[in-house]
Amino acid sequence: MKNKVNHNIIAEDFKDRMDYDELMNCMRCGFCLPSCPTYGESEQSEAASPRGRIALMKAVVDGKKAPDEDFEKQLNLCLGCRACEPACPSGVKYGHLLEEARDILNKHKKHSLPVKVIRKSVFNGLFPYQNRMRTLNGMLWLYQRSGVQKVVRGSKVLHLMPGNMGRMEKILPEIPSPNEMKQRPKHVKPTGIVKKRVAFFSGCLMDTMFMKTNDATLYLLEKAGCEIVIPEEQNCCGALHAHSGEKEKARELAKRNILAFEKAEIDYIISNAGGCGALLIEYDHLLKDESAEWQERARHFASKVKDIATVLLEVGLPKMKLTEQIVTYQDSCHLRNVMNAGKAPRQLLKQIEGVEFTEMKESDRCCGSAGVYNIIQPDMSTQILDHKMVHAKATKATTIVTSNPGCLLQMKLGVEREGLSEVIRSVHIVDLLAEAVKYAELDNSKAID
Secondary structure (H helix, E strand, C coil): CHHHHHHHHHHHHHHHHCCHHHHHHCCCCCCCHHHCHHHHHCCCCHHHCHHHHHHHHHHHHCCCCCCCHHHHHHHHHCCCCCCHHHHCCCCCCHHHHHHHHHHHHHHHCCCCHHHHHHHHHHHHHHCCCHHHHHHHHHHHHHHHHCCHHHHHHHCCCHHHCCCCHHHHHHCCCCCCCHHHHHCCCCEECCCCCCCEEEEECCCCCCCCCCHHHHHHHHHHHHHCCEEEECCCCCCCCCHHHHHCCCHHHHHHHHHHHHHHHCCCCCCEEEECCHHHHHHHCCHHHHCCCCCHHHHHHHHHHHHHEEEHHHHHHHHCCCCCEEEEEEEEECCCHHHHHCCCCCHHHHHHHHCCEEEEECCCCCCCCCCCCCCCHHHHCHHHHHHHHHHHHHHHHHCCCCEEEECCHHHHHHHHHHHHHCCCCCCCEEEEHHHHHHHHHHHHHHHHHHHHC
């Protein structure tokens, strides 16, 4: 009886909060089916498709289905890649429906004590505070530099970890030192003519674990003639919260970022992580139920958000060159499906002298990372990744390029699982472009000498 009452309360919340017009927009035409990774990997189970999940949500709203464990399990199996949205002739915003449904379920879910502690620690105690992120990063740096990492890798401890956790330890990037993290720039000016004045969204993980990629971003923007401001008051974008049923916290973080960036007179707000950029550009939707003032401020903020590749293509980079190599590109789902910025990275890669660009089959299909999906859904994630690596190997590329930190780690994991770490590297597009600019400059200086 208790479960039944809880289901009734949840169902009422679904009726009150779900956008019924959006649910009705789904015509059940099936155009989304080929684009959905979980539909393909689950032997074409209708419930594991976008239209199937929309039908389940509508059934809950209509009182024809209980929001039970099976319902929640099916929603959680979704990657949230939103590849169904560009394929949908009706323009259904599936991602918005999924986030709202997950938020409702999480609001009523009675987590076990360990899960409750972990969620509170991560969502409320860690990601919103950059100083704490840096402290954690410092611990990882110490782990790598103190010799503990060598001891751990030499033991059998990593082999005992579930799923791909052991292998994931091996693909961690080189962590910057605590001193390096303290010396973050606030304002960068190019030496020549200023073409654009931009603000850089440095992010939380990107400005700690992936700090060198952020440095490469600033380097490229400066080379392209951009003046850059990096607001100190900015914080986590809130994407992890929004996708995990913590929308209230996501809204709080969004407001902080809007306040931090609206002080600067800029042309664009630059993001170098597809997952972050996709939420930043939808702050207007995230804050749609706020006051009219906040809605307008959110719209203004979102209108300025651009991916780094799009801006670099617009303003132009100096000559780029690398040693001869085959390069392929794995799309960031949110960069392609939400920000509609899948072409710019490819165009930039094709500008590099010495690079032979080869398109990967189904490069627009999710790699299986999807935030923390590869941790909470390891079986499906690995299944998707294994198929991705079949296509990656078929390109014969020695360099796999991505535009999102989660995708980068996932592709590194795929290379590690295939035993190809010595012959294939996975890099963020910003790091490869910076490498190409520096190589061309060095090559030019040698030619002059």
